[in-house]
Amino acid sequence: MEKQKGCYYCERDRSFQELLFEVCDLKISKVFFCKDQTLPGRCTIMFRNHYEELYEIPRALRNEFMEDVCVLAQTIQELYGADKINYGIYGDEVRHVHFTICPKYRDKLGWGRPFEMFPEHRVFLTPEQYEAEIERLRDALLKKRGMKE
Ligand SMILES: [Zn+2]
DSSP states (O other), X not given: OOOXXXXXXXXXXXXXXXXXXXXXXXXXXXXXXXXXXXXXXXXEEEESSOOSSGGGSOHHHHHHHHHHHHHHHXXXXXXXXXXXXXXXXXXXXXXXXXXXXXXXXXXXXXXXXOOOSSOSSOOOOOHHHHHHHHHHHHHHHHHHTTSOO
C-alpha cells in the first residue's frame, strides 16, 4: 500500500510538520529531525510506503530500509558524539513503520533507561539553529548513502 488515509506519517499534516521537520529522502525512507532536541540529534525515519509491521515489508525493501536506518544512526553518532544510539519502534497509535533514532548521552536524560518519548522539560532550538542542524545532517546523510558527491 502506498498511502493510508488518516495515517500520521502518510499525510504529514500541519500538526506533524510542527513536531517533525523533513530532512531528506534516503533510498527507501524519509528522515525527520525532531523538534524536541532534549537529546541532541534525535530523529525519526519512516519507511516510504505504508506498512504497519516490519515483517510485512518485502525482504529486499526491508533490507534497504535497514541500510537507511544504519546510515542515519551512524551519521547522528558522528555528528553529535552520542554515547549510544537507541532505536524505538512502538506504533500502538502511529502504526506506520518508523523508527525513533534517539542518541543517548551518559550525562543527559534517561541514560541507562529507555529514552523518554515526551520529556517533561523539552529543549527547543531557534529557527536558525534547526535550519543549520538539518542542513548539516542532510549533507552528511546523502554523502554517506552515496546519493551526493
Ligand atoms: Zn502511513
